[in-house]
Amino acid sequence: MFRRSEHDQRPPVQIFVDGVAVAARQGDTVSAALLASDVDARRSTAVSGAPRLPYCMMGVCFDCLVTIDGVGNRQGCLVPVADGMQVEIQKGKREIGK
Amino acid sequence: MTLAPKREDYDVVVIGAGPAGLAAAATAAEAGLSTLLLDENMGPGGQVFRAISSTPVTDRNQLGADYWVGADLVQVLRASSAEVIHRATVWSLDRNLEIAASIGGASAFVKANRVIIASGALERPFPIAGWTLPGVMTAGAAQTMLKSSALVPNGRTVIAGQGPLLWLLAAQILRLGGRIDRILDTTERGNYLAALPHAFAFLTSPYFAKGLAMMREVKAKVQVVSGVTELSASGDGQLASVSYVAGRRRETVPADLLLLHQGVVPNVNLAMAAGVEHRWDDLQLCWSPVLDANGNSSVAGIAIAGDGAGIGGANAAVVRGRIAARAAVEALAPASAAKLVPMAQLRTDLAKAERGRVFLDTLFRPARQFRIPSGDTVVCRCEEVTAKDILDAVAIGATGPNQLKAYRRTGMGPCQGRLCGLTVTELMAQARGKTPQEIGYYRLRAPVKPITLAELAAVPKTEADVKAVVRG
DSSP, X not given: OEEEOTTOOOXXXXXXXXXXXXXXXXXXXXXXXXXXXXXXOOEEOTTTOOEEOOSSSSSSSOTTEEEETTEEEEETTTSBOOTTOEEEOOBSSOOTTO | OOOOOSOSEEEEEEEOOSHHHHHHHHHHHHTTOOEEEXXXXXXXXXXXXXXXXXXXXXXXXXXXXXXHHHHHHHHHHHHSSOEEESSEEEEEEOTTOEEEEEETTEEEEEEEEEEEEOOOXXXXXXXXXXXXXTTEEEHHHHHHHHHHHOEEEOSSEEEEEESHHHHHHHHHHHHTTOOOOEEEEOOOHHHHHHHGXXXXXXXXXXXXXXXXXXXXXXXXXXXXXXXXXXXEEEOSSSOOEEEEXXXXXXXXXXXXXXXXXXXXXXXXXXXXXXXXXXXXXXXTTEEEEOOXXXXXXXXXXXXXXXGGGSOOOHHHHHHHHHHHHHHHHHHHOGGGGGGSOOHHHHHHHHHHHTTTHHHHHHHTOOXXXXXXXXXXXXXXXXXXXXXXXXXXXXXXXXXXXXXXXXXXXXXXXXXXXXXXXXXXXXXXXXXXXXXXXXXXXXXXXXXXXXXXXXXXXXXXXXXXXXXXXXXO
């Protein structure tokens, strides 16, 4: 859906999405990194299981909810990527212990 | 890096580091007041100047001169004594001016003598059929990614809606080599006539020439369809196509990405939860706080500046931030106000910045069918409640948004009504033959953003706190 501009000179950062290495850039939010990658980043809702992707990218819609380093229901659009970060696409509601 | 506030008390706490917050914090600090600026994002700028200190888009022409104004504001703030904390989510503000902010997974508490809320705006809900499909986003979302990560659409892309931001985004995407297949303009034909009496002020405002140039730039490269009166998105688990009606023509175009925008509205959650009185604005079709000329709200000590005070745009936001901060200085340290820009000058600046606004508000007043949906169209994205569900609830006795929560859980999901509140108010008002003011809005409470139970449990407690809730 999105591609990176060739003028983007920021240093690379590697994150893992469901265990698979994904190239990101320093300063990306988790949601931006997911949308720039080839990963199927669709979460599913807690209510009906409908697939969703980020909608607002500014912290208000909560459609970017994702599990980051073992913690569920994080707003991916507000969290910057970090090297080695473990991201899981969240299916359904947050699980106890996550 | 996690940073807690250095003090427990501040003269002024500013919430939000967009144009209003940056200007307010710098002004208060310049006058020698102890000032804390709390902001939810990774860096300063808010939405309009997003990623101003870190954007990979370094060719200044691509984002435009209006964007780079933000760099000067940040520079002034950084040269001041204001303390700034980013990635700090304010989740509570009360009448005692006590503020709770979540920073790095832990809550910090500060007390202020004055609070300036500069939490800005968010995009008006655009509840069309299929707007929850993956691949449908707001125009602002695309602009956020463009500014902060130099990302541009590269699949089949349709932009739909109306308003200045839509054209700015389109121009920026094209300048960065992104793809736009079609722009669907939903501006109502009748609005042009209605806006005409206000045209002179607009024609003589700086927005006119800029707006015209931008529309020309975009129209030279993209097919623009005007007079769009119906719009829907469809696909199976992913956006596949966009359908629309313009004139008598109904057309369906294949699409991977649909970017929606029909203006911005004040982000009211924090102010409403603090008890600030709001009124329905019939022109801007949203809730706006009741404020005096200095931005002071109905709650003593809380002022609101920027688009959260009613939509006025970035230039007006900067001036409103300075006015609110100057008023705080006059109240707390009158002797220091002399070194600031005089209030009379600020009022002149504000009048200039607000010139042409009524024209824009009238021209880009969104059409009823794009604000008040029907049938199976989802209204509340979090709890997945449709327009029909809400009308059914009204039919069996739901009178307003707060009762509707008990019937359908609308507004009770994580977004706390930010994406459905206006729609619910207008939909219920229409169904019950009342005005939005009569129907009212969700009663909002802290925490205004979700925090974990673990974070709440870790909050330091006095013996009295424990006794207040523990039996025996």
